[in-house]
Amino acid sequence: MEALTATVKQLTEILAQVGASLAAATQKLEQTTKSLLSSEESLTSTKELLASSKEELATTKEELASANQSLASTKEKLEQTASALTQSHMNTIDVLNAQIEARNEDLEMARKAMAESEWDQKMLKNNLQLDDDSGLPGKWRLYLNESSERICWDMAETMDPISQCVTRWEEQNMEATGEIQKLELQQGT
Secondary structure (H helix, E strand, O other): OHHHHHHHHHHHHHHHHHHHHHHHHHHHHHHHHHHHHHHHHHHHHHHHHHHHHHHHHHHHHHHHHHHHHHHHHHHHHHHHHHHHHHHHHHHHHHHHHHHHHHHHHHHHHHHHHHHHHHHHHHHHHHHHOOOHHHOOOHHHHHHHHHHHHHHHHHHHHHHHHHHHHHHHHHHHHHHHHHHHHHHHHHHHO
């Protein structure tokens, strides 16, 4: 019986050791299960994060496509604006050149009229400058000389606004020429 007691004792010790091993294995299994559950939660969270990132990437891609479209549209509008500006500059240059040409014609006529007026004044002065040998009474000579001077003065006064116009037109032509040069430089850049 002693042997049986010793065997039972040994079996009890072995069972206690097996129980302790089972408890340790169960504890390790529980820890592994917890770890697996945590890993699964982490994986699920990572999957959700990846899905969210994928959605954000798709949205960003759409936004980039939209921005590219907008950029292309803006570029096209800028090209159209540049073309319109170039055409506007060309039209402005044409208008300025036409104004210069018209003013040059006016200048030519005004200068011709001024030259003729000066010639007429000289001729009038020369023809009406009467001296004592003219045979006219002094009163008539004086009257004709004064009339001649008054007519010449009136002619000069009449030509004064034309002279001012000539000066103004010449200045306007210089300004227009400067503006044309500025526009041509802008077109070149």
